[in-house]
Amino acid sequence: MTRSRFNIFRFAVPQNFYPLAGKLAPIFAVTAAVLFLAGLWISFFIAPTDAQQGEVYRVIFIHVPAAWMSMFIYLVMAFWSAVGLVFNTRLSAMMAHALAPTGAMFCFVALWTGALWGRPTWGAYWVWDARLTSQLLLLFLYFGYIALINAIDDPRRADKAGAILALVGAINVPIIYFSVKWWNTLHQGASVSLTKAPSMATTMLMGMLVMAFAAWAYTIAVTLWRVRSLILERERNAEWVNEELDRLEAAA
Amino acid sequence: MNWGSAEAFWNMGGAATFVWGSYAVTLIVIVVELILLFQRRKNTVSRLLRLRRGRSARRQPANVSESP
Amino acid sequence: MKARQKRLTLIVAGLLLLGGAAALILNAFQDNLVFFHTPTEVAEGKAPTGRTFRVGGLVEAGSIKRAADGITVNFVVTDTAKSIPVSYSGPLPDLFREGKGAVVQGKLAADGHFEASEVLAKHDENYMPPEAQHAVDQAHEASRTMSQ
Known part of the structure; x- marks a missing residue:
């Protein structure tokens, strides 16, 4: 265990990652709470009314960060799944598992807020255009992934099956993102992208970005906490878990 | 500041249902996720403790010496 | 390895x-993935005119007219190259405005006008305060009068 120099791969070992996650999670949770409150303040009190839509556009401060997060989390899940398949590391599969529920949550939020935003602006809660349909597919992919890994008892096989679904499903993410460019959709194009200047007033953009960073911090905190439970479950026969249980029993 | 009064704020320019419906449901699902998260932690720990007690009851605890 | x-x-x-x-x-x-067809596509016969389909474009400025019965609304959907006259009776979304995007669902009548059963507003991805919108509109107006 004693190693002379710092090695990042040390934290690929569940035993080392568990206490690290325990230390980092509260930091990210506090960051998320602060950013979330700041984001709410900007969203309602600093960002001005929209010329076209009036106040209803304020749904954007949740809708867009949630939609970004739902796509990004799926890509990170696919990344960890690939790492797990290639290097056979235990922790990477656990990371993928820990991300899925939060991804599904953000995906649901994006769809829900989208529906509530669509009714007063477009005139419909739901339409089957390419953007909305592919985002709905993403929600089903999350549900499918969670159901699949829970349906298989052998953890190794569950990891593998889940990883394959995560990787295959990742194709859907660029489809969601580019759907508004590739096809005629009712959904408008991106207001913020890497290729052009944002088509939003600065304070509106600020509100959206602060909320997006809050969502990031929240995701990291929640994932780290969830992966700690997963690590305990998976490593329950290891001596260090035994010692951790001693500590938890004494504290209780 | 965008709002002349608290009433104007809650009214959201007539879009109260849609704006507050979005924010409220988001808050609810976040709270639900956090509750589930900590419940899971509690369940995991108590399950593992139960398992351990069951094991040590069956055979004398083979106290493994500190692993290197 | x-x-x-x-x-x-x-x-x-x-x-x-x-x-x-x-x-x-x-x-x-x-x-099948396109949500709507443009008036140009309809003119070229690329739209499935035999059944219900959707046409999308801009609502031509000055084209919205209420019919004498007070319920039916007539307007023109254009993609600046081609345009289609549309008739519709029903509730219109708040963002349905002249010069803005709209998607109409319905059938092509024998006389070539489009009988809509549903009208959706398609807004753009620009968000700005009313003062900024006003400035943009004025700049737009200025450049138009300059070029004339």
């Missing part, structure tokens, strides 16, 4: 295959 490389190659090959398959499928279904 050998086994690891083999697995990696397999995964990459699998992903490439899947990506290719997805691209082919998407290409094949391209026509």
